Amino acid sequence: MSDTPPESPESPESPDFDSMTRDIAEVPAIEVIVTVAVNLMSAAAVKLGLTEEGDKYKDLDEARKLVHALAGLLDASTTEISSFHAAPLRDGLKSLQLAFREASVVPDDPGQGPGEKYTGPIYG
DSSP states (O other): OOOOOOTTTTTTTOHHHHHHHHHHTTOOOHHHHHHHHHHHHHHHHHHHHSTTTTTOOOOOHHHHHHHHHHHHHHHHTTTTTTTHHHHHHHHHHHHHHHHHOOOOOOOOTTTSSSTHHOOOOOOO
């Protein structure tokens, strides 16, 4: 028999899923898509060593996955988000793709880099 009492639903450590569901239900889909895209961009920038810490967190394999996922998300959501939201995200994606190419010891052939399946070849 355990000496620890069972957690009550009102416990401060247990999340209030009903409240969380209600909160996310109020967020427009475009805002969710843009937020996810910005998070992918930020994570990719860290993995590319573009932050103040530089090479401390650099991991090109991880960066490749994040950039590819970002490109896929932007490609899939093109018709769902306006140019107002899409243009800066596409610019950021291209910058990350160029940074990846520059950081690679042996750069991918044009059209073979992360996300280029969705964006077309990136030259730089």
